Amino acid sequence: MEGYYWIQFGLIAIVCAMLEMQKMGTREKVTMPQNFMAFRNSYLFVYSLMMAGDWLQGPYVYALYQHYGYTTGDIGKLFIAGFGSSMIFGTVVGSMADKYGRKNAALTYVVTYIASCITKHWSDYGVLMLGRFFGGIATSLLFTAFESWLVAEHFKRGYEAEWLDKTFAKAIFLGNGLVSIVSGLLANYLVTDMSLGPVAPFDAAAIFLAIGGVVIMFSWTENKGDNSENTSVQQGMKQAYEAIKNDKKVFYLGAMQSLFEASMYSFVFLWTPALGPNGEDIPHGMIFATMMVACMVGSSVASRIMSRSDMKVERYMQLVFLASAASLAVPVLVGNMGFMTEGERGGSMTFGGKIQMLAFLVFEAMVGIFWPSMMKMRSQYVPEEVRSTVMNFFRIPLNLFVCVILYNVALFPLSAMFAMCSIFLVLAAFLQKKLETLANVQSHKYVPMEQTFP
Structure with a gap:
């Protein structure tokens, strides 16, 4: 019965999302060329x-390894291999994307995944370990190559900069919202209703x-970093390092991204034990779908905020980081107030769990705002010639942190893990403030004398 209500909820969410997309699209056709x-x-x-290729796999990776009879420790090592592969090889493949082309990098993502x-x-x-290595490389390409291709192609075709913001927002609305819900429902249908086993997704x-991959091959044009023809992969990596070292805006941006995404990926592993610490029977499918709807709402809000000229992304993102920190601090308060011990194995979600659930929905809404807003700032501050390389440099501390968390997850209480994530997000807000200050100073640095007086 729970599965029936989960599917019903997902279908309602999908219909609402489609109606919202149709409404947004109708408004934009008036001002944007065909x-x-x-x-x-x-x-x-x-x-x-x-x-969709990424989301279909997510719900059943752990379940598949369990199906093959591996222990939690063995599975943890497989996950560490994936994040470690992304950390070690990500920067190299990012530099290769800048030199040999983002279209080729996108096709490489398809092949490796x-x-x-x-x-x-x-x-x-x-063999499973080899698959995790391939998956780690693919993940690095997914979150860098496609965005780099889009930004370069957008400006190469002479489109307005503000139109890029709407593309970012729609990409997150679809890719991290609507597609995730459809993929979760499809994966559940293949495994549960069609009984095809956990490998079917x-x-x-x-x-x-x-x-x-076929669409990319026949419809995308190639674009590369500006100096890619005369720059080796090693030189491209050095240029990316110099860009981060010499430009504080790029450094702040990368640090904020690493801090937020490290908290986000830690949250992925922490929310299940947080909502059912005593083995409570929680509706995972319903919770996942609800979180994805919250993420979609956040991306829709981001689209409206970024379209306003009086709302600077460098300013409102400070509030996003602080709201994220507050939402992940809720489990710490719930644990200290004794709500974590009131449940029982097989029982329903406790009152403390429901409070945390509301906080987690706020966090997912902030995730929906974070992605398009961060894409906008990267398009403004990250150098075009080494865009993919710089973006993958940002992922090194992220993947390192997640590997450490996975390796030591049993050594720390949940409240300590959430507290650490909350501290990271407060630090991200502080860095965002420094980025705003620096951007404002540099924007007024070269104002002509005659423009400073009436």
């Missing part, structure tokens, strides 16, 4: 397919990735 709309819709179609999906058909630990993911 060629831009075609370009954006083509990108959003591909991006949605790529995200399909290879990762194929390895799931074997229960051999070594990975096969479906490979199909979506292959379709997207």
